[in-house]
Structures are given as C-alpha cells and as structure tokens.
Amino acid sequence: MIRMDxxxxxxxxxxxxxxxxxxxxxxxxxxxxxxxMGPSGCGKSTLMNLMGCLDTPTSGSYLLDGxxxxxxxxxxLSTIRxxxxxxxxxxxxxLPRATALENVELPLIYRDEGGIKAxxxxxxxxxxxxxxxxxxxxxxxxxxxxxxxAARALVTDPAILMADEPTGNLDTKASEEIMALLKDLHRQxxxxxxxxxxxxxxxxxxRIIHLKDGQVVWESRSEDVHVxxxxxxxx
Amino acid sequence: MKIVTTVRVSIKGLxxxxxxxxxxxxxxxxxxxxxxxxxxxxxxxxxQVQERMERVGAFSAVMxxxxxGATRGLGSVETIPATLTAEDAQxxxxxxxxxxxxxxxxxxxxxxxxxxxxxxxxxxxxVTPNYMKIRPSPTARGELFGPEEQASxxxxxxxxxxxxxxxxxxxxxxxxxxxxENVPFKVIGVFKKMGASPGGGNLDDRIFxxxxxxxxxxxxxxxxxxxxxxxxxxxxxxxxxxQVKQLLRERHHIAPGxxxxxSVRIAEQMLGVLTGTSQxxxxxxxxxxxxxxxxxxxxxxxxxxxxxSERTKEIGLxxxxxxRRRDILLQFIxxxxxxxxxxxxxxxxxxxxxxxFASSLMGWPAAVSWPAIVGAVIFAGIVGLIFGVQPxxxxxxxxxxxxxxx
Numbered sequence: 001m002i003r004m005d006x007x008x009x010x011x012x013x014x015x016x017x018x019x020x021x022x023x024x025x026x027x028x029x030x031x032x033x034x035x036x037m038g039p040s041g042c043g044k045s046t047l048m049n050l051m052g053c054l055d056t057p058t059s060g061s062y063l064l065d066g067x068x069x070x071x072x073x074x075x076x077l078s079t080i081r082x083x084x085x086x087x088x089x090x091x092x093x094x095l096p097r098a099t100a101l102e103n104v105e106l107p108l109i110y111r112d113e114g115g116i117k118a119x120x121x122x123x124x125x126x127x128x129x130x131x132x133x134x135x136x137x138x139x140x141x142x143x144x145x146x147x148x149x150a151a152r153a154l155v156t157d158p159a160i161l162m163a164d165e166p167t168g169n170l171d172t173k174a175s176e177e178i179m180a181l182l183k184d185l186h187r188q189x190x191x192x193x194x195x196x197x198x199x200x201x202x203x204x205x206x207r208i209i210h211l212k213d214g215q216v217v218w219e220s221r222s223e224d225v226h227v228x229x230x231x232x233x234x235x
Numbered sequence: 236m237k238i239v240t241t242v243r244v245s246i247k248g249l250x251x252x253x254x255x256x257x258x259x260x261x262x263x264x265x266x267x268x269x270x271x272x273x274x275x276x277x278x279x280x281x282x283q284v285q286e287r288m289e290r291v292g293a294f295s296a297v298m299x300x301x302x303x304g305a306t307r308g309l310g311s312v313e314t315i316p317a318t319l320t321a322e323d324a325q326x327x328x329x330x331x332x333x334x335x336x337x338x339x340x341x342x343x344x345x346x347x348x349x350x351x352x353x354x355x356x357x358x359x360x361x362v363t364p365n366y367m368k369i370r371p372s373p374t375a376r377g378e379l380f381g382p383e384e385q386a387s388x389x390x391x392x393x394x395x396x397x398x399x400x401x402x403x404x405x406x407x408x409x410x411x412x413x414x415x416e417n418v419p420f421k422v423i424g425v426f427k428k429m430g431a432s433p434g435g436g437n438l439d440d441r442i443f444x445x446x447x448x449x450x451x452x453x454x455x456x457x458x459x460x461x462x463x464x465x466x467x468x469x470x471x472x473x474x475x476x477x478q479v480k481q482l483l484r485e486r487h488h489i490a491p492g493x494x495x496x497x498s499v500r501i502a503e504q505m506l507g508v509l510t511g512t513s514q515x516x517x518x519x520x521x522x523x524x525x526x527x528x529x530x531x532x533x534x535x536x537x538x539x540x541x542x543x544s545e546r547t548k549e550i551g552l553x554x555x556x557x558x559r560r561r562d563i564l565l566q567f568i569x570x571x572x573x574x575x576x577x578x579x580x581x582x583x584x585x586x587x588x589x590x591x592f593a594s595s596l597m598g599w600p601a602a603v604s605w606p607a608i609v610g611a612v613i614f615a616g617i618v619g620l621i622f623g624v625q626p627x628x629x630x631x632x633x634x635x636x637x638x639x640x641x
Binding site for chain 1: 240244247251548549551552553554555556557558559560561562634635636639
C-alpha cells in the first residue's frame, strides 16, 4: 500500500536548511495497522504529512497504492487526498458551526457525486453517532467529536486512514474508545497509520516504526513496546 | 466541485458569522442606497420637466422672447426691451417655411385684480386665441375666447384655478365682472388645473385676456413678451429655429458680429437648461456615492482578509480532505460576491423606498429606473468579486500543512 524509498524532506528556515526527514525507506502492507513513534522533533509529523500527501518530499520515491506521488502537482495531490486518504487529527478539526452530519459530508462535497447525505449518515452510524447527526461539535464530548472526525475520514472509503495523535486531546476513557474504534477498523481490513509519542497508544498497532532525527531507528512488533517503555528508548 | 455546492458552502460561510457579514454588507449597502436615491430623484426631476413640457406642447414649438443673452423666464412688459413686435410675428408666419401658426403674448406681472371685496395680484397674459391651441389650455368651466373677442378687443378674461379660488372662493366666477387695474372684465372661463410650467412657474395663478384688449386697453404697449411659433413636424423644429433667428436679425438690422436682441429657444435646449443643473448635481452626487461604494469594496476586502486568517484551520482542513486551490479560491470570491450582491439588493430596496419616501415628503418627483437597479446590484456584486480576489488568493495560496497548524 505504501512504499517509500529514500524519502528526504528539507525545509528552509531563513538561511538555515532543516532536514526533517533524512532518507526514510519503509513499506506498509495493505490492511496493516502501523504506529509511527518517536520523541517530538523526530520528524514523525513531517513523515505523516508526506504520507498523507499534504506535502511533497524533497527527494525520494513514494508509491501509494501503486501510484508514484512524489512528483505530483497540487491539484493531483488534492485529488489523491480526497480519494485515498482519511485524516484524523489530534484537535479533531471539525467545523464549529456545522453539524456532525455536515462535517462528515465535507470530503464528499469536493467530489462530483450524488448521495452525499446518505453516505455521510451511514459513516456517522458506523461510528455509533447516528443519533448525534444534527448536533454541533460544541454539543458533543471530546470522544464523540473525535468519532465524528473518524466518520469524516471514513466516508470516502479511503485506502489509508492516517491518525495523528488521535488521543492527544482526550481523557483516558475516550482514548480507549477511539483506540477500540481504530482496532475495529483494522479488523475490517483498513490500512491504518497512527502517529503518536505515547507507547500506550502505539501498542495497539501491529507494528511500530520508531523515528529519531528524521530516520527510522528500529521497528518492533507491538508486544515489544512494553519492554521498550520499561527499559527506556533503545539506541 | 459543483458550482452549486460552492455557492452553498460560501453562503454557509457567511451565515456562520452574521455580524461580520453584516458589516461587510453595510459598506456596499450604504453606497448602493445613496446611488439609488440619487439616480431615482435625478431621473424623476428630468421626467417631470419633460412631462411638463409635453403638457404645454413645447416640443413642436419655437419660442422667441425679446432681449438677447441668457434671458430666462417670462419678461413682464414694463421690464423688457421693446424689440419684438406683431410685425415680426406676421413676417415669421409668411417667410419661414414649415410654420404652422404664430401666437403672440404680452405678459404683465403683479397686476392688481379685484372682485367685490377680494383683491389679489397675479400675472395677466394678453394672448392671441391661437396661443391657447399651441399651448393646450383646456377650461374646466366656461370657454376660451376666439377671433371675435380678439377682433373687438373684448374685455373678457379666463382665470387660472388658483386665481379663481382666491377671488371667488367656492362661488361661481362665470359671468361675474372682475377689475384688472380697475378696468372691468367679464369672466368667461376657468382653466383646468395645470400645475407647474417647465420652468417651475405656477400655471394656475394667472389670467388670460385677448391680446388686442391687453395691448390697447390695459398695457398700452405694442411690443411682445413672447412669440410662440408652431412648426409642422417635430424634426423641422431645429432648422426652423435657425431660420427664425436669421429673419429676426435681418428685420432688426443687427450687423454681423453683433449679438441678437432676442432669444430663440426650442424644447431640447430648454430641457437641457432646465435639467442641466440637476444633472450636474446628480452626477456629482453619483460620484460621491460611487466613491462610497469603492470604500465599501475596501471594507469587504479587509474583512475578508481577516476572515481568511481566522479561518486558516478551516482552509487547511478543506485542503486536507481534498479541496483544490481553485475550490478555496472560488469559495472565498463567491463569499465576497454574494455578500456585496446581497448588500446591493438590500441597498436598492432601501434606496427605492427612500426615494419614494423623500419624494412624497418633500414633493420631489422620483422615478424608479429598473435597468439602473439591476445595474446597481450587478455592480455591487462585481465590486465584491474584484475586492474578494485578493483575500481569496491569499486563502488558496496557504500550504495545507501550515494552514492545518492554524
């Protein structure tokens, strides 16, 4: 599903060049649930943006669902985001004045398709919020808001679900709900990429890719994480 | 994305922050309201003058009055030069082609008029009977005088509505005897209400008597206050006016290079003179209103720029879920366009209402010009589109990653 080869991303901040991602190569198979972990500043957000086609790599090759996307222009990337990628953000990013249903509809209005309402309602029902369709985000709990965001990510039936610190703004109980939802989606054969700095969250994934200073330092299966957390970060 | 969807998204964006939308609308609204009122009142003034001129039959006539230069209004016999004569009238009738008829008038203002215990002053017109044909002057009661009264210099008078009311109140003036400068006249008719003249004079406060009676028995002068020449065919009026000028210069022995001792006017010129001032004023006020519309445009631009920076996260989210740059661009341009078009529409409605209200309150005429109104709304929309482009470009240029960060 995702194959990255020698991906680099360099920013210019004034006269200084910052290498956020320094040659990452990785492979994520269809239906896999992968967590990307690392301390802040390790480049995981940049990697997430690159994977989510929000940004383009400075160099390297990125095959998404069999398509090379590294050299695509802005319009093509927009279309790929719309067709293949669903995002769940740490801060939910719901439109505050739109209802839950309207928020879920959002990706669909950028397609020339009918049946928007029905699809959005179905997606909302799939996260268990059918009865909250006409509530505004402020009338929902944090966990419910994040489920609305998940419904919005799923409504386009994307190839990959990208979750960037999805539990970062949630309490323990709501966090568990969201992780249960992700695991559930994984069982339904969705490809999920989870970005987090919390080992407790990452352990829900099948595989964890550890980043440091813009490079993959090691990979582990989820059962190793507890060991990692207890022993501190490995070199 | 479908355009209908974009419009819906834009309107949703506007209704989300109603106060901001209202202020954006206000700038344009005020400009368009002012413009509508000004244009409506200006148009109304023009139509009023035109309508008055049509009513007095001015469009098929050439008017000659004594004295050169920019003489305006009607000269009272004691104040005008004695240059225009009945012989001139006769010569014009026979020598200028396409002349249908020539009517003569002597006018004296502030004439004392009495009936019983009532007295007033009014303008007395000595006119040839054909004057009342060229300048349609129907009577409400009684009848007009004709060639017989003219030939016999009969002491008969026709009163304007207001003059009749002043002298007689509700009583019947017909067959009564009034005194003008102490000369007795029999009232044979009362004119219908005529309103104002093209120049704004009161056509209901005057007395008509036969020309011969006026010149021999009352004013004791032979020269004229006014000549009205009726021309066959409206398109012949302008050339005939030139020939009238030519002939009068010859008859008055005016050397080449010297200025006329009379003035010749035709309806188009009068229309120009009478509406000229109001048109200049209308133009000036329209420019002021258009400037306020421009200011409104800048307000829209500023508020849209604020809106874009406030909604950076929303833009980022839309980009993340698949909006292309042009979707964002269109959304924000349409927001600006929609708000100004709506402002324009409300402004037009307020303006029309204001114009009608002002006209009923102040007695101004107002004419609602629908093409101007449609134009105003479209213009307002265009102002929005133009001033919306810059903020929309700023929105569309945001990088998704940075926009999402807020």
